[in-house]
Amino acid sequence: MRGHAMVVPGAMAFQKDSSAKHDQHYWRCLDCRRSKAVMKKSIRKDSFFQGLRLSVHQILYLAADFIENPTRHLEEIADSFQIDKNTVSEVHEWFRDLTQQWFVRTIEDxxxxxxxxxxxxxxxxxxxxxxxxxxxxxxxxxxxxxxxxxxxxxxxxxxxxxxxxxxxxxxxxxxxxxxxxxxxxxxxxxxxxxxxxxxx
Known part of the structure; x- marks a missing residue:
């Protein structure tokens, strides 16, 4: 981030935050008070899970179901996992994009x-x-x-x-x-x- 020092992975601590809505864990910078860098970083930062509005466990369960039951209706999936249908649709769209990118790379490589x-x-x-x-x-x-x-x-x-x-x-x-x-x-x-x- 602009105006903040870069922090190497070795200076980060994995810590629990029970008040968080989903992940309840984060990375905390051990040296940030001296360097004025950002104190906390989401465990999702720069990962597959960044930007998705579900818990990591929910995303993994949906991914497994997407692979094993690709023709299931959204209503059935939403009911099975107790997740809003529109949210399931958004996550499935993301899965399809990733799948398509994999197909393209396979064709090219x-x-x-x-x-x-x-x-x-x-x-x-x-x-x-x-x-x-x-x-x-x-x-x-x-x-x-x-x-x-x-x-x-x-x-x-x-x-x-x-x-x-x-x-x-x-x-x-x-x-x-x-x-x-x-x-x-x-x-x-x-x-x-x-x-x-x-x-x-």
Whole structure:
């Protein structure tokens, strides 16, 4: 912060504050009286939890539920955890943004693999993502981004591709380049129709 001295981690003490609404713990600067730096720092500062209006325990429970039950309705989640539905919606939006950023990094950083082979079958699927936004808590119009994914079930190897359309002209070349013939085990929705027509 402007006008305050920097404090190294070794000069901070982890202390309890029972009067706090949520976390009841904070970092206290041991040398701040001499340096005139900020005395207290939230344990959420510069972390995943910063800016979310729930306890750390509630956020972790919601994150676990988001991963294990991604299709649950907001009303059911809010009732299960006794949390306001709008708050659950805001936290889920944050989770989706983080998930989307992970997908983008995976697409950019991992080399594309040839999947399938003896005893190894490939599942294919697609999902609609949104470009990351930085004014969390406010709904804005964001363009949809479609991601086409391949998963080798026995090894959990993956390959993901951002696609502009989900038709045969776009998807079939990806499948032919990255999946060995006859190795696709799951075909869903319009993907099933495309693959049946091509006998893949």
């Amino acid at each position: 991992n080399p594309v693999k040839m999947l399938g082979g003896k005893g190894k079958f490939v599942e294919i699927d697609e999902t609609a993502m949104f470009r990351a936004k930085y004014n969390r808590g406010h709904m804005v119009d964001r363009p949809t981004v479609w991601v086409f994914g391949l998963l080798e079930r026995q090894t959990n190897k993956i390959a993901m591709f951002q696609v502009v359309k989900r038709d045969a002209r776009i998807l079939l070349p990806i499948i032919r380049r990255h999946v060995k013939p006859g190795m696709i085990s799951e075909k869903k929705g319009h993907l099933k129709k495309i693959l049946q027509e091509q006998r893949l």
